Structures are given as C-alpha cells and as structure tokens.
Amino acid sequence: MTDPASPQDGRPRVLTGDTPTGRLHLGHYVGSIENRLRLQADHECYFLLANLHAFTTRADRPDDIRRDTLEIVKDWLACGVDPSRSAIVLQSEVPAIAELTWFFAMLIPFNRVMRNPTLKTEIEAKGLGDRYPFGFPMYAVGQCADILAFRPAYVPVGEDQVAHIEMCREVARRFDQVYCGVDPHCEDDDYPARGGVFPIPRAMVGRVGRLVGADGKQKMSKSLGNAIFLSDTPKQVKKKIGGMHPGQSRQPDEPGDPDINPVFTYADIFIKDRALVDALKDRYRRGDNLGDGHVKAAVIDAVNELLEPIRARRAEYEGPGGDDLVIDIIRDGTARANALTEETLWSAKEAMRLGFWRRALVARP
Numbered sequence: 001m002t003d004p005a006s007p008q009d010g011r012p013r014v015l016t017g018d019t020p021t022g023r024l025h026l027g028h029y030v031g032s033i034e035n036r037l038r039l040q041a042d043h044e045c046y047f048l049l050a051n052l053h054a055f056t057t058r059a060d061r062p063d064d065i066r067r068d069t070l071e072i073v074k075d076w077l078a079c080g081v082d083p084s085r086s087a088i089v090l091q092s093e094v095p096a097i098a099e100l101t102w103f104f105a106m107l108i109p110f111n112r113v114m115r116n117p118t119l120k121t122e123i124e125a126k127g128l129g130d131r132y133p134f135g136f137p138m139y140a141v142g143q144c145a146d147i148l149a150f151r152p153a154y155v156p157v158g159e160d161q162v163a164h165i166e167m168c169r170e171v172a173r174r175f176d177q178v179y180c181g182v183d184p185h186c187e188d189d190d191y192p193a194r195g196g197v198f199p200i201p202r203a204m205v206g207r208v209g210r211l212v213g214a215d216g217k218q219k220m221s222k223s224l225g226n227a228i229f230l231s232d233t234p235k236q237v238k239k240k241i242g243g244m245h246p247g248q249s250r251q252p253d254e255p256g257d258p259d260i261n262p263v264f265t266y267a268d269i270f271i272k273d274r275a276l277v278d279a280l281k282d283r284y285r286r287g288d289n290l291g292d293g294h295v296k297a298a299v300i301d302a303v304n305e306l307l308e309p310i311r312a313r314r315a316e317y318e319g320p321g322g323d324d325l326v327i328d329i330i331r332d333g334t335a336r337a338n339a340l341t342e343e344t345l346w347s348a349k350e351a352m353r354l355g356f357w358r359r360a361l362v363a364r365p
C-alpha cells in the first residue's frame with residue numbers, strides 16, 4: 001500500500017484554513033487566498049474549514065456557524081480553489097485533530113499559550129475580557145493539531161497567524177524530541193530524517209500581510225465594519241472605496257502625498273498596470289490637476305475587475321442545490337484528509353507507546 005503521508009509524486013504538502021465567521025473579504029484574498037491558488041498548481045493542498053474553532057466565541061449560535069461554514073466554501077470555490085486538486089476539509093469530521101489536540105496540550109505550558117500574542121489581541125479586539133470559555137485559549141493548541149495532523153511543509157497564512165505557526169513549530173519540535181528521541185540541537189529541516197513524526201512547518205505570508213480597511217485606518221476586518229467582501233456588488237465596492245478618506249486635505253491642483261493616502265495603498269495592490277500607478281502618483285505629488293475621485297475610480301475599476309469572475313463563479317453555488325453540491329465536495333475532501341491524518345495519528349500513537357492496535361475509520365457517504 002502506498003502511504004498517503006508520503007506522496008509519491010514529491011509535491012510538498014500545504015495545509016491552511018479559515019474559521020468560518022462570515023464571508024471572505026479583500027484582506028483574506030491578498031493575505032492568503034492568492035497564495036493558495038498559486039500553490040495548488042504544484043503542491044498537495046488541504047484547506048481546512050475550522051468550524052469547531054467558530055464555537056470558541058459563538059457556541060450559542062450553531063445555525064450561524066453552519067451557514068458560515070458553507071458560505072466560506074462558496075467563497076473558496078468562487079476564488080478558484082479547485083476541489084479536484086485541493087482537498088476541502090471539514091474539521092469537525094477529522095477525529096485525528098481532536099485526539100492530537102489532547103496529546104499536544106501536554107507538551108506546551110499553559111502560560112505559553114496565554115502569552116500567544118494573537119490570542120491576546122483577539123481577546124482585546126473582541127472585548128472578551130475574562131469571560132471567554134476554557135475552549136478559547138485551547139483553540140491555539142487545536143490549531144497546532146490542525147496543522148500537524150497533515151504534516152505539511154508550508155502553512156500559507158495572513159500575518160496575524162504567524163504567532164500560531166510559531167507555537168505549532170515549538171510543539172512539533174517538542175513532540176519529536178520527547179517521543180522520537182530527536183536531538184534538540186538538530187536543524188528544523190532535519191527533524192523527519194532524524195526520526196521525528198512531525199516536520200517543522202513554515203508559515204508563508206501573502207504579498208500583503210495586513211490590508212488596511214475601507215476606513216483607511218484599521219486592518220480590514222468584518223467585525224470592524226470596514227471590509228470589502230469578495231461577494232460585494234460593483235455598487236457596494238464603488239460606495240466603499242468612493243467613501244475612503246484620502247488621509248490629507250488638498251485640491252486637485254495642490255501637491256499631495258500618495259504615501260499617506262490609503263487609496264494609493266489599494267492602487268499599489270490592485271491595479272496591475274504599474275506604469276499607470278506610477279503616473280498617477282507622480283501627478284498627485286505635483287498637484288497636476290488630479291482629483292481624488294479620479295484615483296478612486298481607477299481603484300474601483302481594478303477591484304471590480306478582480307471580483308467579477310469571483311462573483312460569476314459564486315453564482316453557480318448560490319441557487320437551490322448549491323449547499324448539497326458544497327457538502328459533496330467537502331465530504332470527498334474530508335475523506336482524503338482522514339486517510340492522511342489517520343496515518344499521522346497512528347505514527348504519533350506509536351511514538352507515544354499508545355500503539356496498541358490499529359483502527360479503521362469509515363466515513364459513510
């Protein structure tokens with residue numbers, strides 16, 4: 001039998017995921033989705049729907065979580081994630097993740113988890129105070145299991161997730177040292193060759209680590225109300241970008257500074273024609289009769305050009321039967337994930353002297 005854990009074709013493996021909290025926006029696109037689309041051409045990709053993580057802050061809203069889970073798949077498919085090449089995986093049906101979470105929870109000090117800067121920021125941003133459930137900080141350990149269950153080489157994420165990946169790398173090293181006898185002084189890349197069950201995966205941050213929102217100030221985020229969604233209509237895009245503050249007050253014939261104007265940040269990111277962007281900046285600096293409306297119009301066109309095919313593909317899944325189509329796709333991806341993660345779990349159990357007998361996991365259609 002071929003071991004699904006070591007692909008014969010030698011393509012490096014990639015795992016990443018999203019917590020279903022609502023529709024995806026432009027920040028997700030340039031921070032991570034773009035990378036995934038590029039990677040799926042020549043990597044073995046698994047994209048995880050972290051639906052259990054959604055319960056850490058919304059345990060009382062199961063209907064919303066179910067809806068958001070299916071919506072996010074529609075966003076992925078609309079962006080061009082190809083389910084025949086990449087597995088779309090439902091976290092709640094991958095038991096190995098839950099089991100590895102328990103193992104890993106013993107390998108990381110509680111205080112280390114609580115010092116995780118991403119968790120701290122989230123507690124502040126969401127105003128959780130000290131009323132968050134036990135499961136909230138636990139999700140950071142769970143995320144180590146999400147990743148390591150797949151033994152990936154790379155984890156494409158937005159900048160905000162890098163602290164989680166760092167924790168995951170610590171857990172992987174620790175497991176390999178404690179249970180597989182890997183020398184703590186060896187290089188990260190050598191862990192598997194030295195007998196470690198887990199590779200030490202690398203974060204891969206997108207070309208834009210942090211996209212400013214339509215308010216021109218804070219990071220784009222659904223909860224801050226400054227997001228431009230991938231499913232926004234051309235009219236909504238026009239309204240949101242049209243309403244952006246240029247960061248300075250000037251007349252079209254007065255010199256301006258494009259570097260402090262968030263509309264130019266968008267121009268840099270979304271307008272493909274570099275020469276056009278440079279020309280606009282030049283005219284802006286000189287105050288050469290260039291109104292802010294003109295720059296915005298160019299950005300609005302570029303964003304709509306990016307979103308148009310995404311909207312069109314999304315429409316295919318929006319009608320009746322769309323949810324069933326999505327569920328078929330995630331059932332298939334999850335079965336592929338279970339073949340791989342059950343192998344990982346068995347190797348981990350053997351290393352922990354828990355390998356008493358093997359089990360067969362059957363997923364019924």
Ligand code: TRP
Pocket residue numbers: 015016017018019048050053143146147155157161
């Ligand atoms: N925590 C991530 C976020 O909020 C989502 C996520 C869950 C994830 N599990 C993952 C990302 C594993 C990368 C790898 O966006």
